[in-house]
Amino acid sequence: MEQLSQLQKNYYRLLAEKYPSRDRVLAEALLLESGLNLPKPTEHFVSDLHGEYRAFTHVIRNASGVLRRYIDELFPEKSEADRKRLATILYYPEEKLKLLKEAMAPEDYDALLKTTLADLILVAKRVAAKYDHDQIEATFPVDRKKILNLLLLEEAGLRHKAGYVKTLHEKIVAYGEGEIYIRDLADLSVRYAVDTLHVIGDIYDRGEEAEKIMDYLMASPKVDIQWGNHDIAWIGACAGNFALIANVIRIALRYNVLHTIEDGYGINLMPLVRYARKYKATAAFYPKNPDPHEAQNESLAKLHKAMAVLQFKAEGQLIAKHPEYGMDGMRLLHRMDLESGTVEVGGKTYPLSDTDFPTVDPADPYAFTEEEKHVAARLTESFTNGERLRKHIRFMIESGSMYLIRNDNLLFHGCLPTDEAGNFAPTSVLGKPLAGRELLDAFDTAVRDSFFARGEKQKAAADLMFYLWCGEASPLFGKERITTFERYFIADEATHKEEKNPYYRLREEADFAEKILRAFHIDPDLGKIINGHTPVKRMKGEEPVKAEGKVLVIDGGFAHAYRKTTGTAGYTLISNSYGILLATHSPMKDEERRIADDIDVTSSLAFVTEYEERRLVKDTDGGKKGLETIKELTTLAKLYETGEIKTQK
Secondary structure, eight states, rough: OOOHHHHHHHHHHHHHHHSSSHHHHHHHHHHHHHTSSSOOOOOEEOOOOOTOOHHHHHHHHHHGGGGHHHHHHHOSSSSSHHHHHHHHHSSSSHHHHHHHHHHHHHHHHHHHHHHHHHHHHOOOOOOTTTTTTHHHHSSSSSGGGHHHHHHHHHHSTTTHHHHHHHHOOOOHHHHTOHHHHHEEEEEEEEHHHHHHEEESSOOOSSOOOOHHHHHHHHSSSSSEEEOOHHHHHHHHHHHTTTHHHHHHHHHHHHHHHHIIIITTTTTOOOHHHHHHTTSSOOOOGGGGGGGHHHHHHHHHHHHHHHHHHHHHHHHHHHHOOOOGGGGGGGGGGGGGGGTTTTEEEEEEEOOOSSSOTTOOOOOSSTOOHHHHHHHHHHHHHHHHHHHHHHHHHHHHHTTTTSEEEEETTTEOSSOOBOTTOOOOOOTTSSSSSSSSHHHHHHHHHHHHHHHHOHHHHHHHHHHHHHHHHHTTTOOOOBOOOOOHHHHHHHHOOGEEEEEEEEHHHHHHHHHHHHHHHTTTTOTTTTTTTEEEEOOOOOTTTOOSSSGGGGGEOOOOOSSSGHHHHHHHOOOEEOOOOOEEEEEEEEOSOOOTTTTTOOOOOOOEEEEEOOSSSSSGGGHHHHHHHHHHHHHHHHHHHHHHTTTTTTTOO
């Protein structure tokens, strides 16, 4: 054994407190050694959830079709209707069993419970086969741990145990516990069908229940987040950036989805309501998802327009404060001529479709009125002090990053800014020229500083969140400019165009993908780039698999607003010990009846990569860490053997 430094000796003395004897050390090492030869844990990749809680939780509970595949494999003799019913019970045990109980005679319902219990035991065993039993047992409810152990460990096919197991199943139902154990087995199957969930950005935006998604993620055992541009907007809003507060409220008004803001986070919009009375409701500001009551749509349009003008003022102030952002082209209020009804954009004059700007002073167009100052202060207070929002944003930052490297996969939401030749494009927005991985690392630090830093450092980082939201060199935005003002006030669609970064064209090419993988020290023969952010327009012939399989794009469908162009309800990925599978989800025809009618959303599940040999834990990043731990444990065992460390009494 090599000579240890004093620091190393101190470390092993601390490790000995956890493993106080040689036998304990070696027992742990044996468990780890054997665990390395278990199949690779399953990873689930989702992206661009956009507040669609219902669709998200369904995809999570069915593990992107994996659990339905297990049911088909285990029960080929069952009818399609019976397998669909079993799948629905697995996904939504309480809701489905309640409906069945109401519709069935008591004796038939009890028989169903016995059958379902036996079926879900087989499903749970199939799912749990990849894991050490101690891992599984640790998640059991304490009061039912012994029974659940028996259900999963005892084999009904053994001659001496057949009666024992049959009685156990029958009495669980007879004692009125069938529903509870079915729920336990369903939850266990869902929990262990996937080991780790990767969320590749944009939890927030145009859906109704982003806060519920955040609650779900916080309760999940293994989850990581790669921030999207809409997530950054909310992080910046929580950090006190009023330009981003205005953006997230405006988007919610645009799509008539105020639930998350008002009910989810308790943000009071009444100051904005009073202020908005100054504005007229014009066509451009009526909600994309209209309310059944026309009067409500008119009110929403006034709020929407008032918030948009506040946003343009706040953005103008922020951009003027930071000339290094290079975003002066977005400052258009001072380029308006309200008398002639025109605005100058890019050196060209266009007619304004709307000249109603009652709070814009042509002499100082970006200045807040006293009432606007009050509205901005009240809204900022709500966003920065809301307990639930701060809890969610803290989790998002602590569990998130600009990118993640995991098991030869590179995960990031948007792009890696490049020039037309495919070189990583530098920007000095952070004080010095940065490009590629260095740029992402620097932005990662800034995101954390926006929430955790104090004083001027925090304020500067909070300002920078606006650049990450819509700046030209932002990896999360990925466009030359954002044209919000132009889309509202200029009819000429030439002004609406937002030129994408060359990355989005170049990622179709294998050489470019390999260049990126090498920049992140990933073997290009093994690695994949997994992106979200840009909806895959399948109806126009676009495919999610690009660059000869080295790039996988899985945005495109969770948000209802995208489905007219995507034609899907989203893509997700499953990475298991056999390979990587792409799930294509079909929109639910009747979401309200998904439980009653046993409606699923996965339309196809196909391998995009099949491994030549089944991958084991030892082939993963976790396996590499396990090997390091085993090495440390064997060293500690030798220290016990030589007497350098004494057995703890």
